[in-house]
Amino acid sequence: GPDRDRDPPGIPVAIGAESTANPIPEDVDLVVASAAIPDDDPALRAARDSGLRTITYAEAVGLSMKGRTGVSIAGTHGKSTTTSMLAHALVECGLDPSFIAGARCPQLGGGWRVGAPEIEVDGTRRPGVFVAEACEFNRSFHRHRPTIALINNVEEDHLDFYGSIDEIVESFRDFARLIPSASDGGRLLIAHEGGHRREICTGLACRVETFGFAPSADHQVVHDAGTGRVGILQDGAMVVGWNSKLVGDHNALNAGAAAILARWLGADWEDVGAAMERFEGIDRRMQRLGEVGTSDGGTAVVIDDYGHHPSECEVTLRAIRASMRPRRLICVFQPHQHSRTRFLLEQFAHAFGQADLVIVPEIFFVRDSEEERRRISAADLVDRLRASGTTAMHAHPFQAIVEHLEEVLRDGDLVVVMGAGPVWQIGRALVDRSSEASA
DSSP: OOOOOOOOOSSOOOOGGGGSSOOTTTTTEEEEEEETTTOOHHHHHHHHHHHHHHHHHHHHHHHTTTTTTEEEEESSSSSHHHHHHHHHHHTTTOOOOEEEEEEEGGGGGGEEEEEEEEEEEETEEEEEEEEEOOOOOOGGGOOOSSSSEEEEOSSSTTTTSSHHHHHHHHHHHHHHHOOOGGGTTTEEESSSSSHHHHHHHOHHHHHSEEEESSSSEEEEEEEETTTTTTEEEEEEEEEEEESSSOOHHHHHHHHHHHHHHHHHTTOOOHHHHHHHHHHHTTTTTSSEEEEEEEEOOOOOEEEOOOOOOHHHHHHHHHHHHHOOOOOOEEEHHHBHHHHHHTHHHHHHHSSSTTEEEEEEEOOOOOOOOOHHHOOOOOOHHHHHHHHTTTOOEEOOSSSHHHHHHHOOOOOTTTEEOOOOOOOHHHHHHHHHHHHHHHO
């Protein structure tokens, strides 16, 4: 920040084994542990042994929603983008929200913000808005206490925890039941298509409305991919429209949902449209890292993206191909989790059809058992990609991939580095090395 010379806050940070050497301070009353912290973590175990109250991160979010208008953003894809879009719109419209997202939004100064505990809308005082990303893994979003919720889409994921798509839909249905009745202000916005709305919404007491590209949706989203124009129609009439800086139908749907929620929370349509037009995106979502020099004297573009589910990879590659029209589209994709790769192998095999070349490093090992690790490899994914007609290769380590890209890139190419693990280092290294070479 701007005050780099000032002393930082007195919060000690310890990683891994260091945590055992840094006992929890005596004045701590509560310990919050994220889903990434294992139950046998030394610091967490020490806190419990000392009698401290320990709760999960999701429980902390639920507690923070008390006394505020909680807005939970759920769905298999698009949570971080939609959360940030909505937070941005509410800030721009003067509603001073609190929010917490799973990614950094430069326009908002990061991934979280503490806003007003109380706001005034149309002369009436009411609880402040708290927007939070709601993840279905481990059913953690059941700890939220939303007044308003969004379900963007529901697909197979986290199959290391859920046994089937039916279990996932059931979990989303239980989440939707947390929303209060319509008479108490409870509202759910759910995807008209791809949201399993019939199974999820049956018997809900809250008010339910749908959004999507279909004319039969309560809020029809329209998107002109050529111009980037996004709009929302209600009863056939356009209520708001803006020129989006983000490409792809999926981002048009994310933006449409955020705009509708902002309107529900008291913003004017005109202000919402102006705010959405100014939204510039979040880190690691089709993020342009820069250009690199190529061996034939030209330049290639490097993009970083968090996509790690087959659907995410496919829509991102289609959006890049359609909007940026590269000479060649080269994708470096690091699978995230061995179990996800194995469960969704056939979907992954057909998700990269837009790429001219796919380079696959080692699968990022997280949460899985050693037995799961032995059941599938990056080479297995490469074999399936090649069998489906996609040119693919396995390369390791990251440094070798960077060097290979430097050799093969030609003028007009585009490299997109995709995955939820440390694969982003490849794109950064590629850009940094090119900058150093030209300096």
